[in-house]
Amino acid sequence: MFLGYEALDLARFQFAFTVSAHIFFPAFTIGLASFLAVLEALWLKTRDDAYMKVFDYWKTIFAVTFGMGVVSGIVMAYQFGTNWSVFSDKAGPVIGPLMGYEVLSAFFLEAGFLGIMLFGLDRVGPRLHFLATAVVAVGTLLSAFWILSANSWMHTPAGFEMNEAGQFVPADWWAVVFNPSFPYRFVHMVLAAYLTTAFVVGAVGGWHLLREPANRGARIMFSMAMWMALITAPAQVIVGDLHGLNTLEHQPAKIAAMEGHYETRRGAPLILFGIPDDAAETVHAEVSIPKLGSYILTHRWDGEVKGLKEWPPADRPSAELIFWTFRIMVAIGFAMAVIGLWGGLARLRGRLYEARWLMRALVLMGPSGFLAVLCGWITTEVGRQPWTVYGLLRTADSVSPIAAPAVGASLIGFMVVYLAVFGAGTFYIIRLMGKSPDTPEDIGILGPTRSAGITPVAGLLDRLIRSG
């Protein structure tokens, strides 16, 4: 025991804390890497330096974010062994190779070409440099592919057998990799990353346009972000719905918890708001639309929807948290779709750069992608409880034989270090975003990203040192 907590609770909290911190960075870098590749391609095609300026602007931000993604990710790779050693021993033969492929096919690719992308323009020339940028972007997507396959397998295990030692052993790799929830989760997460980036880029563009309506770089950002939002936000709503239907098939208890359904019913209502209470097995102060719940989940008005009471209490996830996280995510999803359509409409009328209320809305929604991603993951992971490998291996049976004080101490270490270090990083990123994209001396000079020769570095450095 440590401050009244068991090692298991502490290990869970530590994993949740470190992985939540980590996911912020991929959610941003996956989208940003693709955005950068597109910007550089546009620059190569048009040779319009405005694109290069925007590229440099976001490249610096990308570098800072990516660094934090790497260090927080390395922690994750070791957490499975330090805190979840029984899980590692048992599920390692199946999910280990997936993560192995992530390292081999994605991390090395990203790391190998990141240096060239950040520092190498003068050394390799524009074409090879573009190739490096594109390779980094592909690397982030490959990374998402493998890690989400591993994670999805824990939700919907397939293609395995058990051996005498109680380990999961692979029987059919194709079935393992493309397990039933993986395609949905992969598409949903990649869209989530693109949306997160689109709203950050759009918010930064909008912020600067509100101040300097003619700012060329800010216009490029704003316009590109609005295209992205227009296409991906409605797509995300549809994909999210399909994802949910798939979950209903494989993890109905999770859906029951997300929806706040305790009773199995035909013609179940859609609960908009309420306060789920696991102990009393009811939702207090419920506001609901009759029969709509059944319609959304079964596409029939009187379809049967299972409630949590179908499962023994020991096998149920808690509804109290994910009822809310799910609603926050969905609300943000619809808000994003509305903004995407609004932007499309403004563009159609030729007034995109005058749409000041749209810009304000974007600034407000800038961080919403991160919140939606976090809420989505909490819904997914807490809804999987009490299992690590769904239906087969309990979380309580996965934990390492570690003493609570050891986990407690390391948990405090992670919290203090992450808050300080990533807090500082976030501050630097926001400060970089505050600089106008059209004042060349502000871009990249502060950092190792601008090569000598393009600008009179020494003089500018001096100025910056005085100003920064």
Added chain:
Amino acid sequence: MEIDLPFIWAGLIAFSVLAYVVLDGFDLGVGMLFPFYRKKEERDVVMNTVAPIWDGNETWLVLGGGGLLAVFPLAYSVVLTALYAPLIVMLLALVFRGVAFEFRWRTKRAKFLWDWSFSGGSLVATLAQGVALGALVQGIEVEGRAYGGGWWDWLTPFSVLTGFALVLGYTLLGACWLVMKTEGAIQAKARAFAWYTGSATLLAIGLVSMITPFLNPAYLARWIAWPTVLFSIVVPLMVLVCVYRLFLGLERGSDRQPFFAAQGMFVLSFIGLGISFYPYMVPPSLTIWDVAAPDRSLGFLLVGTLFLLPLILGYTAYAYWVFRGKVRVGEGYH
């Protein structure tokens, strides 16, 4: 004949650990030497010698960890639990060190903080790695399929010794790297450091090698049994050859020879360690075959690895080649 997949994988994991030591070793060493450079321009240059490649170097550590989970899951779960404290400390230290590469350019006022975070993180991470290595060499207690020892088992005089030995060794690698990648005053200072740390590393290797055989009767037997006794003679001799080349290179002002000679010392020490270990993965009780995942897991990953590993080595070499040559003050990537 059946292919012995666990054996092949033991070789591949050993290779990736060695690749990590060879590549990230000098990178951490540069971090530890960083505080000895006082001028801002010098510090910029010192950091820039590794800035474009550090991430790739550290990825070998991820491969070591991730690979272990994939192919030797039992070893992964036992070792990581046993070495809980040093590993967590290492991870936290790597956080400090890794972010410094970017953060230090983002601020003027707090720059000194990130300078400290860079060098302090490098030092602590190295120390933790050395301690973890020492604890593993000493042996880990296993009960059933789990770690059976206590929370402080990793902390012994021997593991502290290996901790400091690794600090000296990585600093040597870092100094030699700087000799190769810089010039002028920075290089001269690095050369002096290489002299000190080279001698100290030799001493440390000697000390560790003398103690190791007595930690475990199996190690001793290995070192005096025929034919492995041949190695007991050849490996130390070759280490001495490397040391000679190192000092000769420093004496003659060669740029590259010290670096490769120092790396040679590391490779040989690693081979020596491998001889002691084999066939154990978690000494003194679990062999490679005890901890291996089923052949279907090993085979699945091996197919891709045989294709991807050469590719990785290829483009890693390319990245080093792109950033070849000296890094000069005021020049480079800034």
